[in-house]
Amino acid sequence: VERVLSGMRPTGQLHLGHYHGVLKNWLKLQHECECLFFVADWHALTTHYDTPEIIEASVWDMVIDWLAAGIDPSNATIFIQSRVPEHAELHTLLSMMTPLSWLERVPTYKDQQEKLSSKDLSTYGFLGYPLLQSADILIYKATQVPVGEDQVPHIELTREIARRFNHIYGREKGFEEKAEAAIKKLGSKRAALYDEMRAAYQENGDDEALDSARAMIEEQQNLSLGDKERLLGYLEGGGKIILVEPDYKLTPASKMYGLDGQKMSKSYNNTISLREPIDEVTRKIKTMPTDPARIRRTDPGDPAKCPVWQLHEVYSDEITKSWVQEGCRTAGIGCIQCKQPVIDGVVAELTPIQARAAEYAEDPTLVKNIVAEGCEKARKLARETMREVRDVMGLNYG
Numbered sequence: 001v002e003r004v005l006s007g008m009r010p011t012g013q014l015h016l017g018h019y020h021g022v023l024k025n026w027l028k029l030q031h032e033c034e035c036l037f038f039v040a041d042w043h044a045l046t047t048h049y050d051t052p053e054i055i056e057a058s059v060w061d062m063v064i065d066w067l068a069a070g071i072d073p074s075n076a077t078i079f080i081q082s083r084v085p086e087h088a089e090l091h092t093l094l095s096m097m098t099p100l101s102w103l104e105r106v107p108t109y110k111d112q113q114e115k116l117s118s119k120d121l122s123t124y125g126f127l128g129y130p131l132l133q134s135a136d137i138l139i140y141k142a143t144q145v146p147v148g149e150d151q152v153p154h155i156e157l158t159r160e161i162a163r164r165f166n167h168i169y170g171r172e173k174g175f176e177e178k179a180e181a182a183i184k185k186l187g188s189k190r191a192a193l194y195d196e197m198r199a200a201y202q203e204n205g206d207d208e209a210l211d212s213a214r215a216m217i218e219e220q221q222n223l224s225l226g227d228k229e230r231l232l233g234y235l236e237g238g239g240k241i242i243l244v245e246p247d248y249k250l251t252p253a254s255k256m257y258g259l260d261g262q263k264m265s266k267s268y269n270n271t272i273s274l275r276e277p278i279d280e281v282t283r284k285i286k287t288m289p290t291d292p293a294r295i296r297r298t299d300p301g302d303p304a305k306c307p308v309w310q311l312h313e314v315y316s317d318e319i320t321k322s323w324v325q326e327g328c329r330t331a332g333i334g335c336i337q338c339k340q341p342v343i344d345g346v347v348a349e350l351t352p353i354q355a356r357a358a359e360y361a362e363d364p365t366l367v368k369n370i371v372a373e374g375c376e377k378a379r380k381l382a383r384e385t386m387r388e389v390r391d392v393m394g395l396n397y398g
């Protein structure tokens, strides 16, 4: 079974960017895979270390938003990062083998360095953020990580970390000979293909070759599980697979735009939160900027230059979208008219979520129990991985 892990930072109210960018995938995956969703409170401290009250206030509200959106605790484990301190242990251990340059070249770190003003601190925690994220994922051996587009480089880093860890710590005695013997069991034709794909991956970083080789190995009926594992490990130049390389999973709105046409984000003040009062939703959309060329109702416009169009991309069906395209270009419709289907779509989406959120908000004990149970489940899984990790790193003193 695929295992899914994903988290969000409790830094304020969840908004439509979180909903369409990530939560939509959570809602789907909870019926298909084993899912673990967590409140990333330590990650929140990387940027909000001096405002603990925001984190504290947002943790439970965020869980309520997830439940109200339809995350079902009987299908998904919901937990809080800091209640599973094994994440911190794995982070420390991974930090010993992670080249500093890998962290320094992560785009979110580079961007932050460029944006820092003289009063901002450049912290060790922020540099290590993607490594802590790697620990969050690897500790559960998650195979899929639903995220927004900005997080993709972090998942790629996680894959590299897993590969390096397996390479260093996954070698059993006589690994090479055992792997060679397993290659022979493939038969001469497949063995040649395996070698070719291994070279393509190791020499040229050809990920497609890696995927094809993996698929070929998985299909082989005559190989034991140990042999399969050795071949998979050998492919990547390492040994046994201890930490699993995850894939990221994006929704069609993996970069959802906000009211001003930039990425929807609290820091741009361009959000509609999941619990935004309905009259405020209407007001915000009605006052959204549109294509600056449409000064008068009779001026034609271009949807590509209009933030409202980006919301139609998420909320409208093909017929409505053609109506907008045609109407905007010919000035057949006005901006107020154009905005109405978006208002209707957002209101229809948020009304039932807000009703459910109000019910959960009235029962804090229920919410806390769901989380307590989730923390226990997650901790059990995390402990299993840590036993293995300590073992191979020589930390299991008798």
Ligand code: ATP
Residues within 6 Å of the ligand: 007, 008, 009, 010, 011, 017, 018, 020, 021, 022, 146, 147, 148, 149, 150, 151, 253, 254, 255, 256, 257, 263, 264, 265, 266, 267
């Ligand atoms: P904000 O920018 O509003 O403070 P955030 O990005 O800091 O939000 P995180 O908790 O870091 O919030 O993100 C949780 C998840 O939501 C991440 O996977 C992130 O990529 C995704 N996400 C956040 N904003 C958007 C958006 N506008 N579109 C798509 N995905 C988003």
